[in-house]
Amino acid sequence: MEDRAITPILSLTNPSSSSEEDKSVLQIWGKHPLQGQVEISGAKNSALVLMAGALLCAGDCRLRNVPSLVDVVRMGEILSALGVKLKWNGDVLDIDARHLGQSQAPYELVSQLRASFFVIGPLLARLGVARVPLPGGCAIGARPVDLHVRGLQALGAEVQIEHGTVYAYIRGSHKRLQGTRIYLDFPSVGATETLMMAATLADGETVIENAAQEPEVVDLANFCRAMGAKIRGAGTNTIVVSGVPSLHSTDYGIIPDRIEAGTFLVAGAITRSEITLAPVIPDHLTAVIAKLRSIGIDVIAESGNRLRIVPGSHYKATDIKTMPYPGFPTDMQAQFMSLLTLSEGNSVITETLFENRLRHVAELNRMGANIRVKGNIAIVQGVPMLSGAPVLATDLRASAALVLAGLAAEGMTTVRGLQHLDRGYENLEGKLQKLGAKLQRVNADPDTVSDTPTSALT
Numbered sequence: 001m002e003d004r005a006i007t008p009i010l011s012l013t014n015p016s017s018s019s020e021e022d023k024s025v026l027q028i029w030g031k032h033p034l035q036g037q038v039e040i041s042g043a044k045n046s047a048l049v050l051m052a053g054a055l056l057c058a059g060d061c062r063l064r065n066v067p068s069l070v071d072v073v074r075m076g077e078i079l080s081a082l083g084v085k086l087k088w089n090g091d092v093l094d095i096d097a098r099h100l101g102q103s104q105a106p107y108e109l110v111s112q113l114r115a116s117f118f119v120i121g122p123l124l125a126r127l128g129v130a131r132v133p134l135p136g137g138c139a140i141g142a143r144p145v146d147l148h149v150r151g152l153q154a155l156g157a158e159v160q161i162e163h164g165t166v167y168a169y170i171r172g173s174h175k176r177l178q179g180t181r182i183y184l185d186f187p188s189v190g191a192t193e194t195l196m197m198a199a200t201l202a203d204g205e206t207v208i209e210n211a212a213q214e215p216e217v218v219d220l221a222n223f224c225r226a227m228g229a230k231i232r233g234a235g236t237n238t239i240v241v242s243g244v245p246s247l248h249s250t251d252y253g254i255i256p257d258r259i260e261a262g263t264f265l266v267a268g269a270i271t272r273s274e275i276t277l278a279p280v281i282p283d284h285l286t287a288v289i290a291k292l293r294s295i296g297i298d299v300i301a302e303s304g305n306r307l308r309i310v311p312g313s314h315y316k317a318t319d320i321k322t323m324p325y326p327g328f329p330t331d332m333q334a335q336f337m338s339l340l341t342l343s344e345g346n347s348v349i350t351e352t353l354f355e356n357r358l359r360h361v362a363e364l365n366r367m368g369a370n371i372r373v374k375g376n377i378a379i380v381q382g383v384p385m386l387s388g389a390p391v392l393a394t395d396l397r398a399s400a401a402l403v404l405a406g407l408a409a410e411g412m413t414t415v416r417g418l419q420h421l422d423r424g425y426e427n428l429e430g431k432l433q434k435l436g437a438k439l440q441r442v443n444a445d446p447d448t449v450s451d452t453p454t455s456a457l458t
């Protein structure tokens, strides 16, 4: 099998330096209508946890529909550091964790990617020991891992946190975790996933109560079941896992990315364009579609897993409160804020998941938006227009929000901080260009780049 070709998006950034600012900028010339169909990639948040989940199997696992993202490349580096063999072929990834021999995930890699902490459950279940550095916080919040740790302790693991590393091990010679009942104080996606993976190889039955119900949790459960795990209830608030001694090889396709799909729905809405998206699972976007409708935008489910967005003539304000699934996703909050800046009236956006996820407000205000922040609440007063400006992306979804605002603004917007965008969007600018948007990435100091598009874009 040949090595995966480096896609243009990955070649623009250095995958080994997430914390470093990407020097390239995205120039966007707004007010160009979009048309056509966009292809939605595999879900980032499924791909990352399924890659960790593949460690549970002492054989080969094939993952299909793996998105080409910097985060996925980094997760691959972490698996390689644990002794796992990876082979890429386009969007197909073969993972051979037969020789998983290393229980220590390297700090330099873990510190770049929160999802890397997911390896703790499978390492513990397979090897009886795991040493994983604390992933640390990130731009959107402190993001502790106490629920993961408490759950693993309930499963019988000894856990010590020393020198910034979580050291978990199973006492005694049996080397199996013990099934138990775990109530999560909060339906954390990551903790549910960690505990579900750990429980697949445990001795006896584990019940996870107040579990997260996100589609990516269900995707992980389905992947584990395809490897022979016994899991029921994923997608509800109670997950029951009956431990088995080992898991076997499988071939599994990752679900489409509902957040990428939601971002393109907003791209259609904010540019007042009718576009279609495929493949999507409309049920995963219920809360997002309901909010688009209350703003005045229709979304039509068509055959072939397609969604068509039909923009309305008049957009009105709406209130949004981020909630665990099936509530409105925090990962769509920033993109909707861009849309609401251009919707008539006052919208109240309440971010309940992460304590620092409103940093895009200042940047949107630079573009002429009228947004005030009080604690975790943003009050967006709709304005008739946005104007292009230089802006800085502070996290993944903030970067998407600024690109969306740039598509609707008068004149040119220059987005910096693209290392965030590349973590989670596969070739966003290529997909937007195909729909007719005028934008280009330039590898240069924003002060020296031309403010007219290259001939290919005009």
Ligand SMILES: CC(=O)N[C@H]1[C@@H](OP(=O)(O)OP(=O)(O)OC[C@H]2O[C@@H](n3ccc(=O)[nH]c3=O)[C@H](O)[C@@H]2O)O[C@H](CO)[C@@H](O)[C@@H]1O
Residues within 6 Å of the ligand: 045, 048, 114, 115, 141, 142, 143, 144, 145, 146, 147, 148, 149, 186, 187, 188, 189, 190, 191, 212, 216, 330, 331, 353, 354, 355
């Ligand atoms: C790779 C991945 O799948 N990332 C997603 C995952 O992140 P992640 O799994 O980190 O999100 P969680 O659901 O765990 O976090 C939700 C809240 O719970 C808190 N918490 C979490 C765990 C814990 O042990 N203690 C604790 O206090 C967090 O700080 C946060 O305030 O779900 C989030 C919520 O939908 C999404 O925004 C992320 O895109």
Ligand SMILES: C=C(OP(=O)(O)O)C(=O)O
Residues within 6 Å of the ligand: 044, 114, 115, 138, 140, 331, 396, 397, 424
């Ligand atoms: C917050 C996100 O991702 P992560 O949990 O990987 O930081 C996101 O996808 O918006």
